[in-house]
Amino acid sequence: MTRRWLFADQLGPHFLDSPDQQVLLVESKAVFRRRAFHRQKAHLILSALRHRALDDRVRLVRADTYAVGVRERVTVCHPTSRAARTLVNRLPTVAEVLPPRGFVTAPADFTAWANGRKHLRMEDFYRDARQRHGVLMDGAEPAGGRWNLDADNREPPPRGATRLGVAPPPAIVEDEIDEQVRADLDRWEREDGIAFVGNDGPRMFPATRDEALARLDHFVEHRLATFGPYEDAMLAGDPLMSHSLLSAAMNLGLLDPLEVVERAEQAYRQGDAPLASVEGFVRQIIGWRDFIWHLYWYFEPEYRAGNELGARGELPRWFAELDADAVEARCLSDVLAGVRDRGWVHHIPRLMVLGNYALQRGWRPGAMADWFHRSFVDGYEWVMTANVIGMSQYADRGRMSTKPYAAGGAYINRMSDYCGGCRYDPKVRVGDAACPYTAGYWSFLARNEPVLAGNHRMRQPLNGLHRLADVEALVEQEQARGSRAP
Ligand code: FAD
Ligand code: SF4
Numbered sequence: 288m289t290r291r292w293l294f295a296d297q298l299g300p301h302f303l304d305s306p307d308q309q310v311l312l313v314e315s316k317a318v319f320r321r322r323a324f325h326r327q328k329a330h331l332i333l334s335a336l337r338h339r340a341l342d343d344r345v346r347l348v349r350a351d352t353y354a355v356g357v358r359e360r361v362t363v364c365h366p367t368s369r370a371a372r373t374l375v376n377r378l379p380t381v382a383e384v385l386p387p388r389g390f391v392t393a394p395a396d397f398t399a400w401a402n403g404r405k406h407l408r409m410e411d412f413y414r415d416a417r418q419r420h421g422v423l424m425d426g427a428e429p430a431g432g433r434w435n436l437d438a439d440n441r442e443p444p445p446r447g448a449t450r451l452g453v454a455p456p457p458a459i460v461e462d463e464i465d466e467q468v469r470a471d472l473d474r475w476e477r478e479d480g481i482a483f484v485g486n487d488g489p490r491m492f493p494a495t496r497d498e499a500l501a502r503l504d505h506f507v508e509h510r511l512a513t514f515g516p517y518e519d520a521m522l523a524g525d526p527l528m529s530h531s532l533l534s535a536a537m538n539l540g541l542l543d544p545l546e547v548v549e550r551a552e553q554a555y556r557q558g559d560a561p562l563a564s565v566e567g568f569v570r571q572i573i574g575w576r577d578f579i580w581h582l583y584w585y586f587e588p589e590y591r592a593g594n595e596l597g598a599r600g601e602l603p604r605w606f607a608e609l610d611a612d613a614v615e616a617r618c619l620s621d622v623l624a625g626v627r628d629r630g631w632v633h634h635i636p637r638l639m640v641l642g643n644y645a646l647q648r649g650w651r652p653g654a655m656a657d658w659f660h661r662s663f664v665d666g667y668e669w670v671m672t673a674n675v676i677g678m679s680q681y682a683d684r685g686r687m688s689t690k691p692y693a694a695g696g697a698y699i700n701r702m703s704d705y706c707g708g709c710r711y712d713p714k715v716r717v718g719d720a721a722c723p724y725t726a727g728y729w730s731f732l733a734r735n736e737p738v739l740a741g742n743h744r745m746r747q748p749l750n751g752l753h754r755l756a757d758v759e760a761l762v763e764q765e766q767a768r769g770s771r772a773p
Contacts, residue, residue, distance in 0.1 A: 289382055290346075292361035294371065295332050296667060297540040298339045299496055301388050302364050310345040312336055313356035319481050322657075325630040326472065326483035327490070328664045333468045334494040335539050341464075354378060364388050368668040369588060389540050390580050391548075391573045392416050397581040407582070407687055410435065413574030422548055423555070423562075423569055430555070431562045435570075439563035440515035443702050450525040451517060454509040456502055456532060459490050484662055485609055485627050492535040492631070492664055499536035503547060506531045507554050515564030519635050521703035523617070526625050530633045531568070534665035537576070544572050582673040582687060591656070591672050595684035596735055598649040602658060603770035606645075609662065613772040616723050617709035618699050619644060630664040635702065637663075638692055642679030646693050647727035648770070649734070652682035690744040691735075695728035711773075717760050723773035730765040733758055 290309040293302055300306060314336050319329055340347035350356030357380050365387035366372055375381050387394065392412075400415050401407055414434050417423060423430040444451070475481040493499035513529040520528060536542045548569045555565040605613040611624035622640040625632040632641075637659070645655050656671040676682045681691035696713025700706040706713045711722040716729060732739065732752045739745040752758065 289360055289362045292357055292363045292381070293339075293540075294363075294366050295336050296367055296538055297364055297389065298335055299389075299540045299543060301543045302540055307344065310339075310342070311357065311359070311361055312340055312345060312347045313353055314347060314349050315351060315353070315356065316349075316475065316479070316481075317351040319475065319483075320479075322661050323482045323484050324661050325485040325626075325664065326487045327485060327630040328661075328666070329472055329483060330465070330468050330487070330490060331492050331494060331535060331664055332539070333471070334465050334490060335541070337464045337468065338495045357381070370668075389537075389543065390577050391420060391544050392577050392581065394581070394584065397577075397585065401581070401585055407585075409574055409578045409687075412578050412581075413570050416573045416577060417569075420545070420573065422573055423552055423566060430566075436515070436563040436566045440567045441519040442516045444517065444520040444522050444704060449522060449704065451513060451522065451528050453513055453529050454505075455527060456505055456510075459493065459498060461490055465490055465494075484607075485630055488628060491629060492532065493541060494539075496541050499533070499541040502533060502536065503531075503542060503550055506533065507550050507560070511551060511554055511568060512560045512564055515561070515567035518567055519702055521618075521633075521635055521640075521699075521705065523621050523704055523708070526621075526629075526632060528633060532631070535631070537572075538665050538667055538670070544576060548572050579673045580669055582677070583669040586672065586683075586686070590683060590686075591676055592653060593676055593682040593684075594652055595682055596649070596680075596738060598646075598651055598680065598682070600648055600650040600770065602645075602650055602654050603772070605772045607658065610772070615710050616773040617711075618703065618705040618724075619773065621705065626662050630662065638679055639694055639698060639702070642675070643692060643694055643724065644727065646680055646691060647724070647731040649731075652676050652680040655680055684738065685742065690742060691731075691739070693728055693731050695725040696722035697725070699724060716755070717757050717764055721761075721764065723765075723768065726761050726765050729755060729758065730762045733762050 288304060288308050290311050291303055292311045314333065336347065339345060348356045353374060357378055360380055360382050362383040362385060363375050363381055364385045366375055375384050396419060400412060417429065469487070476483065493502050510529045510531065517529050522528065533542060533547060537544055537547065551565050551568050554560040555562055609623055609627035611620045611627055614620035614623060618640050622632050622636040625636065642655070652675065656675040659675050660666040660668060660671050673687055677687040679692060681688070696706065700713040712720045713722045713725055715721045716726050729752060732748055736749060740749060
């Protein structure tokens with residue numbers, strides 16, 4: 288059997304044709320020269336590669352470029368970026384490029400579903416995928432009789448709680464490989480001029496299959512049951528809430544998403560987790576994750592450069608460099624600190640605190656995509672296109688979402704405990720106490736009204752804008768704020 292070249296995000300057994308297949312891995316320092324990644328992301332990727340190389344069947348080559356590293360005949364699974372796909376198609380040593388693995392729906396099934404549709408909506412794709420893969424199905428019917436249990440999920444945090452009170456995932460025990468990685472990264476920073484963003488810290492995310500499986504077991508046993516109701520809630524004292532923290536492991540290829548949803552379904556079938564939580568979790572994986580992956584390939588490459596709202600602002604330094612201490616707005620400061628200290632915050636802080644702020648301020652979508660890609664432990668090019676350009680920055684003018692994810696302080700106040708301890712007031716639009724999210728929301732609407740007016744889902748918010756007596760003062764105030772940290 289020809290040796291299999293595995294990219295660093297294809298590390299699990301499902302990327303091999305048999306357990307005894309020989310493997311080639313290439314570790315490239317040059318990757319870290321091109322962009323300033325989060326220090327903990329660089330650590331995680333190197334640690335995962337080097338742990339994978341402990342297997343006798345694996346040859347690990349250190350080389351600056353893949354062309355230099357891949358000197359023997361190999362097969363490879365379809366990689367996860369366009370640049371890597373061009374490369375594997377060009378390299379003479381690559382004997383065969385196999386279809387992608389590590390996702391649930393096959394490319395041909397996605398294309399068959401998408402072609403001819405006016406709107407590509409995740410909900411429709413998700414229902415199709417559940418039927419196709421027989422996940423949470425009772426015969427031809429969805430388990431429990433409903434496809435979508437969002438109405439039972441997405442609650443605000445429990446009143447008065449500072450923590451959710453679920454068992455946190457057990458800490459990962461670092462080993463001598465982590466020690467070596469840390470020493471190498473220190474040296475690269477010192478001697479090779481390689482720069483990182485964020486703080487170093489104990490490795491929080493799995494680098495091996497065993498660690499990833501242990502995390503999956505722990506999540507299903509201790510946290511899945513409360514996933515659904517609190518999936519959108521934020522608590523300053525509990526950044527992990529009931530989230531799985533499995534994205535990095537799935538994106539490194541350490542876990543097969545299908546095995547993850549099968550474990551969750553099993554918990555429901557055995558009566559260990561309620562259907563609403565299991566359905567909410569399954570839709571994240573065979574729904575959202577796969578949808579985002581397929582849109583990366585389905586949309587034309589130019590989609591990534593989309594900027595339908597004409598947002599031209601560059602990221603201010605305090606944001607780019609994760610300087611949470613420069614920010615007084617409690618929600619944004621706490622979330623930025625989470626990125627700085629962990630390279631991870633959950634979905635709602637990404638969408639409704641970080642992305643929402645950039646959208647309101649008109650920062651360049653491409654710059655935001657690059658920032659998310661570099662600053663998050665689970666960030667990869669394929670995840671950015673639809674999540675950041677499409678969903679978070681609305682730079683595609685609604686090809687994948689029905690309206691912009693712009694919201695004022697009222698949303699953050701409802702879904703978190705941030706506002707109580709903040710120097711701003713979510714109800715105030717103008718003046719010293721004006722919440723930058725509330726004021727930013729209205730000024731976003733005022734600035735983009737010509738583009739948004741044709742969207743019937745924006746009619747009500749725009750009517751609200753017209754009823755405000757202080758729009759002018761508010762727009763002036765937000766212009767004066769400019770790129771200063773709020
Ligand atoms: P959970 O809440 O436990 O969800 C379970 C799993 O569902 C995740 O592990 C993930 O694999 C999957 N998932 C859910 N939503 C998405 C989605 N929209 N896209 C892809 N996978 C999804 N996810 C990444 O994996 N990498 C990223 O770089 C990334 N950047 C994002 C940027 C923005 C602006 C937004 C709005 C979302 C982004 N996401 C990204 C999606 C999502 O926020 C993360 O997957 C999730 O927060 C990871 O934490 P978790 O594993 O605890 O997820
Ligand atoms: Fe964030 Fe505004 Fe609430 Fe402060 S008042 S925490 S800035 S939403």
